[in-house]
Amino acid sequence: MKPTATKRPDAATRRAQLLDAADAVFITHGVNAPLELVVERAGxxxxxxxxxxxxxxxxxxxxxxxxxxxxxxxxxALKERPDAFFALMAYLSERIVRSPALSDYWRSSSLSDPRFAHLRRQVWSTFAPALERAQAQGLVRADVQARDLSLLIGMLGAALRGTSDAERRRLAQQALDVIRRGLRPDAQEHAVRE
Structure with missing residues (x-):
């Protein structure tokens, strides 16, 4: 009987395994956790x-x-929904709740840091169609631009300082409600009157 060779994972599989391990370690211990923990978790x-x-x-x-x-x-997946913009914001807030340390790393990076510039542009272009649809539906003010997402995401991340998942989720919902009210077309009118 011929011994069966164990197939080694390919580079893409190994990379995904390492990223999963790093994500789990950083969620638990923060982005400055010893990389040895990542190695151990990934095996x-x-x-x-x-x-x-x-x-x-x-x-x-x-x-x-x-x-x-x-x-x-x-x-x-959300492209046909008129409220896709807010659904994407909710998706981002859930990611921030799950991984506040990664969110802090993203927010603390300089806007001019070339390592992140292409990612910011990708996020903006990802949100752009949903933003345009929300504006056409009268859900979002006309003066909001895709570039404003960096500010909105930063506001969401800064609001999520709870000590537990439940508290962060509560704060996320509260922050999303405030952002939604602030982005409504009539919010601009209220600000002018005051």
Missing amino acids: VGRATLYRQFPDRDAILLALLERSTERLQEQAQ
Whole structure:
């Protein structure tokens, strides 16, 4: 009988496994957690981690890229809904609740940092059709632009300082309600009158 060879995972599978492990570690311990925890969680050697990701920033950037890809998938799934803009905001807030440390990393990065510029543009372009549809439906003020999303996402992230998932979810809902009211076309009229 011939011994069966164990098939090693391909690079893409190994990369996804490492990102899943890093995401779980960073959710629990923050983005400055020892990378040894990522290695342990993934069940790989250090060399495997460093072959895929030369440093912590490379891991964090890959996690942000993956989050952006998932946002794009969500936008595609919601594209026919008139309220897709707010559904995407709710999706983002859930991601922020799940991984506040990654959100902090995203928010604290400089807007001019070239490592993140392409991701910001991707997020803006992902939201743009949903924003235009919401504006056409009269759900969002006409002066709101896709570039304003960096500010809105930053506001969401800053609001989610609860100590438990339940508290962060409550704060997320409250922040989303405030953002929704502030984006309504009649909100502009109220601000002018005051």
